[in-house]
Amino acid sequence: MSWTQAPVVGFDTETTGVDVGEDRIVTAAVVRREGRSTSVTTWLVDPGVPIPPDATAVHGITSEHARRHGRPPGPALEEIAGELADALSHGEPVVAFNASFDLSLLDAELRRHGLASLGERLGRDVRVVLDPLVLDRHLDRAREGARRLGTLCDHYAVRPVGALHTADVDVAATIGVLDALARAFPAIGTMALDDLHDLQVDAHRAWAQGYNARPPEPGRERRTADLSWPLRRARPLAA
Template sequence: MSWHLGRMAAFDTETTGTDVETDRIVSAALITPAGVREWLTDVDGVEIPAEATSVHHMSTEHAREHGRPAKEVVEEIAEVLAAELNAGSPLVVMNAPFDLTILDRECTRHGVPTLTEKLDGKPIGPVVDPLVMDRAADKYRKGPRKLENLAAHYGIELTNAHAAAADAQAALDVARRIFDMYPQLRAPAELLHRWQIGWFATWAEGFEQYLRKKDPTEVVDRNWPLIPAPAFGGVTSNDVLRGLAQGLDHPQIAELFDITVRASRLLLRRAFDELGAQSGPHAIALAIGLGQLPADVATNPAPQSGGQHEPVRQ
């Protein structure tokens, strides 16, 4: 019997939003041959936006009334996933960089060991990502590739989309159907994992080039199945705001402070949360960052913070 017909686990989360750095896990599910395991968090006092509730139908009130403490839940999820991987079960995760990264950030936020730490520092894997495999197997098929689309394309029933258990089961079924249709993908799970790393990076590079036709500063992360935590190197939100107020764009700020473009943008996002629409240079910088004003409106730029950062020479 081929390994893809044997034991596999499937994991899915429902969240407060789509930002892995700031959003929270609301619910999660793990499908194994032993059955279904589901979790609901209390979101640690965070409000679930109406937009998210409209997708997964879980409100803030429901989560607070019926959910368990978020710290307890995310630690338990990481423990269970580590046990499955240590037992040799490939882990099926649709769009793995989202679900595995948001779990990683939740663990860090609550001060509990991450999945990587529970694996004693070993890379997370083997992971099977139906989205990555579908792109590789049927590269030129047009149309969206969300889970609902893949389920319809491969003839998989998905009657309760955006419920974690239903989505995890559908992802598992889609993965198996892809293996049935494309025998060339039935490599050993560890080799398939390595292939997906390369396939994802190639797709990300192409997607980035497409996005840069409209915004030359766009960056698409090439990491799969986990996006590393951003390194800010002591740079603060105010440093990025001052750079924007001086007319620098994110790539220039990244070079100046020796951080990634993604880190620069994350710091700007943090500034929105910290500062809101304050007046003066901050307001100008925020507007520039949102693309609402051209950079040359900053006629009175703020000084760089402390003068301690020197431009990086390439």
């Protein structure tokens, strides 16, 4: 049976920012889909630091709301990591858009709170991960334009059920884009999951090397793309 017919577990976070060594998880969603059955688990977390206004403008969660209604990070992170490790240990791939951000931020948060990383829970490398961003970049390299989740939804005619930048909505949209990619590029649906994971490792590295070799746009600061996927190299954590 093709992996496209088997269970998958989607994962997404909304955060205080985009630095995986400094920023914190504010909301998270894990969505398990098996056939026509879908289960959704969400978390609202008090990150323990102020949520910048720019981040609130994206996901709508204020510091006051998170402090009043959010859970302490430790127990929430333990549950999130437990759900993902359980899926991976049972051979269910984790689906995440720009997976190296969400998974690396989760791993940093686990280290910050003295909790076992995903790799430590599994006793091996974190795999199999399916990332529609990495796959789209690799499979349709000639297409120009942005490759944000919203633009991929438009390109592949995926209609999100709700507003993007809400973790559970983003997960459902990400799984929808993955389904559309498998229809548009049927060869990936016939690949073994381990082979598809390895393809993404190589595809991301090739993309990152090309990105880093390009001169930056005038007047714009650009971060160096990490060559590792699906987890970036661990960096020192902010307190």
